[in-house]
Each structure stands twice: as structure tokens, then as C-alpha cells.
Amino acid sequence: MANSTDQQLDHLVSLLPSSEIICPSSNLYVDETSTWAAQKNLNPSLVVQPSSTQSLSKIVAYLATTHLDFAIRGSGYGSAxxxxxxxxxxxxxxxxxxxxSEVLTVGAGMLWREYYDKMEDVAPDYHVIAARTPALSLGGSILSSGFSWLARQYGNTSDPSNFLDAECILPSGRTLWASEEPDLLWALRGGGGSFCIVMKFKLRAYPCSQTLWAGPIIIPRRQLSLVAKGIEAMQSRAERGELAPQVSMDLYVVRKEQAAHMGATEDLLIVQAFDALGEEHGRSTEGFKWALEIPDAVEMTKVTNLKGQQVTALKGAFKTHWQPLTVGKLTANNILNTVKWFDRVGSAGTTIPSSVQLVFECLCTRDSSSGVDASAWPRPKGMMNTIICGAGCSATEGTADELETARSLCLEMPGMVLSAEQSKNGVRTAANAVEEYHDLKGVFADHLPKLLDLKRKYDPRNKLKGPISLSHAV
Structure with a gap:
């Protein structure tokens, strides 16, 4: 067995046809290795793109016996x-x-954008619980819980009712369907890619309207209090069961500098409305009339289908850290306090302000119909929202001190945003943007010990990257 890194890489290359190898000198290398958060790009010595199950199995089985550092990458939207x-x-x-059977079998390396295109050709009147962001790959988003415009109606993609099975390769090179070993399938439902490599999924599909109403409503930042009150009112209606499960939304807070391409002269609030019951319902008091009537709101909604927009322009532009909180009812104070955090990042100076990102994924999920223990990620009971905050610095001009400041800003964010009542059981973190500074007990709660046991069983050498690592075992 070759011992040095170069010898092990040479041996790996010898196992593969040249068509499956991308070297640093290739004109494909930059696109195939770039990461969303620039500081996480480790500039791998080699990229391999296996074209078959047999080739992938051979690669994984060999790498698991070496000291080579390796990772699995879908679309590269994230930071693998x-x-x-x-x-x-x-x-x-x-x-x-x-x-x-209303079941879709789909490859884990496909982009959701590609899924939308194919589903539109094959069965436009059906959809699985597809990601809100079409630039994501299926594998990463499903394994980290799977939020969707349809999740409030049907649950997350990773819920047992939606994620039916997965064909996998274990670090040993063995191929199996996860349902053959139910604990493995349980771990994949929100536990990330820590246990095996998933090649394809079986997902439940549902009838879906082709005439839903959706799109941005752009509102000046000075109307923040009206937006916060409007969202709080929707949350209260949802808690009482008075808001249709087909209604959902995002709220983006955008600095005017970040919206210069839109001709912005002030900071903006973008309400991304979604109503699968159609335009009449969406415009009514049962939907988003409150937002449409805010002074100086600019409406850009339309009757459309589930296909969304690409958001890849910022990829690799910043060194970025994330703070993804889960929230039950989102109050006006939560929104106002989070925007105060946004302003705090915006006043940090140097290149930090240009990196700040803030998205409220409102009414983005519901309790799992299978119960909290049916999936690896036990999303908190009553959870309806996530707050996704990002802070960092320029990829080219930012310094290590700036990145550390951004990290500190992310760490202080929950204390600024959550009330004492919301924090009393501990801060809970969403599974789709976990950073090394997050306490995994705040992500996986009582499921963490079982997940660590399964990591020992399926990946005893701790070779696969993902949220569950044996370094967390005590």
C-alpha cells in the first residue's frame, strides 16, 4: 500500500479513466472546486467525477483506507x-x-433547477418537496432537512412521508438501499452526509398547481414596523389554524449598496410571497393584502409555477459564517431585533458590511406527521420559521481579523434576537447551515448520541465529512 500523499493520489488516478479526473490544470477545475464561503475552499489536489456506481464504489473503498482528506460535492452551491x-x-x-405510485427516483447529484425542468416535461402537475433555491443540489439539501415552499403543507423533504429511500455506498464500498438498514435511513433523514454517500433518492410526489401566485413585493426599509406587524399577524393566524397551509413567504433585508443594480437609493425589504391557492387568494386578506397595501410597495408578483430563481452570483465573493436559528412563532420584536443585528454588522467597518445577509424563511415548515423521533433532525415542536444570518468579509480584501469579527457577530446574534421565553430551552439551530462553532446538541438534541453510535458503525475511521463527527464524542 502506498504511504505518501503523492503515492496515494497516484494510485487513485490509476484506478480511474482519464475522463473521470479533473486536475488543477484543467479549465474545469475552478468551477468544480469553488465554494460559497470562500475561506472554506481547500484547493483539493484532485477532483474526481465518477460516472458509475462501480467507479464511485471503487473510489470510496480506496479512499477510506488512506490518510487522504476527501469530501463529497453535489452542485457546489455550498462549501464542500x-x-x-x-x-x-x-x-x-x-x-x-x-x-x-407517485414516487420519483432521482439522482443525488442533480440540481433542483434540473429537477424542475425535467418534472415540467414529465409531470408538470406533480412535485416533490423541492428546495426553494433551485441552485442547490438534491443531495445536500435533502440530507440536511429539506425546506420547501410546499413544506408547510406536506412537511420537510427529509420527513419519512416524503423521503422514502436512498441508494447508498458505505465507506467500505458496499452498495445498498438504506431501507435495508432502517437506522441508516433514519440517520439520513436530516443527519447529513456523515454516514455514507447517497447516489439516488426515492421521494413522494404530490399534485401541485400550475397557477400559483408568487413573487417579490419590494418595500422601503423605512416601513419595517409595518412589515414586522404584518408578518406577526400572519404568524398568529397560522398558530390558530386560520392561515391556509399553502401560504408561505420569505423576507429579505437588503442594504442599498447590495441592491444598487435595482436602482435602490435606500435599504429594502423584499417580501417573497407564495400562495399555491392562486392570485385571488394571494391578494386577499387571507394572503398578502397587508403587504401590497404598504405605502410605496412595488409589486413584482405573477401567476407562475413552482420553479424559482437562481441565486449563484455571490458564490465565492465572500468569506462567510452562518447563523441559522429555528423559531416557533416569529414576533415583530424578533424581526426588529434581528434587523438591529443586521445594522450592527453593517456598521462594523472595513469589508464586513458588504457581506451581511439576512433572510427570514417565514412559515417554512410544520411538525412532522411521523413525529419528532422519526427523523435524525428533531426539528423543534411548533417550529414554523428559520432566521438565516450571514456575516463575513471580502474574499480578496478581507483579513483574518475581519473574519473573526464576523464570526463573533454571528455568535452574538441569538442573544440579540430571541426572547427569554424563546431561549429557555436552549438555542436551536437549523440543520442546513451548521458551522464548526455550533453546539450539535442545539441541532440534534437527544438524537445526538444515537447519531454518534451510527457514525461509529458506518464510518468508524471518521472519513466522511458532515455534521456528525467522532471528534464530537466524549
Whole structure:
């Protein structure tokens, strides 16, 4: 067995055809290795793009016996990287919809954008619980819980009712369907890619309207109090069961400098409305009439289908840290306090202000119909929202001190945003943007010990990257 890094890389190359190898000298290398958070790009020595199950199995089985650092990458929207080998899953793009059983079998390396295009051709009147962001790959988003415009109606993509099975390769190279080992399937439902490599999923599909009403309502930042009150009122209606489950929304807070391409002269609030019951309902008091009537609101909604927009322009532009909070009812004070945090980042100076990101994913989920213990990620009971905050610095001009300041700003965010009542059981973090500074007990709660046991069983050498690592075991 080769011992040095170079010898092990040479041996790996010898196992593969040249068509599956991307070297640093290739004109494909930059696109295949770039990460959303620039500081997480480890500039791998090699990218491999296996074209078959057999090839992937051979690669994984070999890498698991070496000291080479490797990672699995879907679309690259996230920040998967490695020092030695990056395994691209792009070739795993199977797609088959069985209308009779209403089950989609789909490759883990496919982008949600590609899924939307294919589903529109094959069965436009059906959809799985597809990601809100089409630039994501299926694998990463499903394994980290899977939020969707349809999640408030049907649950998250990772819920047992929606995520039916997965074809996997274990670090040993063995191929299996996860349902053959139910604990493995349980771990994949929100536990991330810490246990095996998923090649394809079986997902439940549901009838879906082609005439839903959606799009941005752009509102000046000076109307923040009206927006906060409007969202709080929607939350109260949802708690009482008076808001249709087909209604959802995002709220983006955008600095005027970040919206210069839109001609912005002041900071903006963007209400991304979604109503699967159609335009009449969306415009009514049962939907978003409150937002449409805010002074100086600019409406850009339309009757459309579930396909969304791309958001890849900022990829690699910043060194970024994340803070993803889960929230039950989102109050006006939560919104106002989070915007105060946003302003605090915006006043930090140097290159930090240009990096700040703030998204409220409002009414983005519901309790799982299978119960909190049915999936690896036990999203808090009554959770309806996430607050996604990002802070960092310029990828090219930012300093290590600036990045550390951004990290500190992310760490202080929950204390600024959550009330004492909301924090009394501890801060809970969403599973889709976990950073190394997050306490995994705040993510996986009582499920963490079982997840660590399964990590020992399926990946005893701790080779696979993901939220669950044996370094967390005590």
C-alpha cells in the first residue's frame, strides 16, 4: 500500500479513466472546486467525477483506507471541499417518475433547477418537496432537512412521508438501499452526509398547481414596523389554524449598496410571497393584502409555477459564517431585533458590511406527521420559521481579523434576537447551515448520541465529512 500523499493520489488516478479526473490544470477545475464561503475552499489536489456506481464504489473503498482528506460535492452551491480529493456527484442524475405510485427516483447529484425542468416535461402537475433555491443540489439539501415552499403543507423533504429511500455506498464500498438498514435511513433523514454517500433518492410526489401566485413585493426599509406587524399577524393566524397551509413567504433585508443594480437609493425589504391557492387568494386578506397595501410597495408578483430563481452570483465573493436559528412563532420584536443585528454588522467597518445577509424563511415548515423521533433532525415542536444570518468579509480584501469579527457577530446574534421565553430551552439551530462553532446538541438534541453510535458503525475511521463527527464524542 502506498504511504505518501503523492503515492496515494497516484494510485487513485490509476484506478480511474482519464475522463473521470479533473486536475488543477484543467479549465474545469475552478468551477468544480469553488465554494460559497470562500475561506472554506481547500484547493483539493484532485477532483474526481465518477460516472458509475462501480467507479464511485471503487473510489470510496480506496479512499477510506488512506490518510487522504476527501469530501463529497453535489452542485457546489455550498462549501464542500477537501485538501486531497473532491468527489463530484454530477454524473448521478437519474430521473424517473412513476405516476401510478407517485414516487420519483432521482439522482443525488442533480440540481433542483434540473429537477424542475425535467418534472415540467414529465409531470408538470406533480412535485416533490423541492428546495426553494433551485441552485442547490438534491443531495445536500435533502440530507440536511429539506425546506420547501410546499413544506408547510406536506412537511420537510427529509420527513419519512416524503423521503422514502436512498441508494447508498458505505465507506467500505458496499452498495445498498438504506431501507435495508432502517437506522441508516433514519440517520439520513436530516443527519447529513456523515454516514455514507447517497447516489439516488426515492421521494413522494404530490399534485401541485400550475397557477400559483408568487413573487417579490419590494418595500422601503423605512416601513419595517409595518412589515414586522404584518408578518406577526400572519404568524398568529397560522398558530390558530386560520392561515391556509399553502401560504408561505420569505423576507429579505437588503442594504442599498447590495441592491444598487435595482436602482435602490435606500435599504429594502423584499417580501417573497407564495400562495399555491392562486392570485385571488394571494391578494386577499387571507394572503398578502397587508403587504401590497404598504405605502410605496412595488409589486413584482405573477401567476407562475413552482420553479424559482437562481441565486449563484455571490458564490465565492465572500468569506462567510452562518447563523441559522429555528423559531416557533416569529414576533415583530424578533424581526426588529434581528434587523438591529443586521445594522450592527453593517456598521462594523472595513469589508464586513458588504457581506451581511439576512433572510427570514417565514412559515417554512410544520411538525412532522411521523413525529419528532422519526427523523435524525428533531426539528423543534411548533417550529414554523428559520432566521438565516450571514456575516463575513471580502474574499480578496478581507483579513483574518475581519473574519473573526464576523464570526463573533454571528455568535452574538441569538442573544440579540430571541426572547427569554424563546431561549429557555436552549438555542436551536437549523440543520442546513451548521458551522464548526455550533453546539450539535442545539441541532440534534437527544438524537445526538444515537447519531454518534451510527457514525461509529458506518464510518468508524471518521472519513466522511458532515455534521456528525467522532471528534464530537466524549
Amino acid at each position: 471541499s477537501a485538501k486531497s480529493v473532491l468527489i463530484s456527484m454530477k454524473s448521478f442524475n437519474d430521473f424517473h417518475f412513476d405516476r401510478e
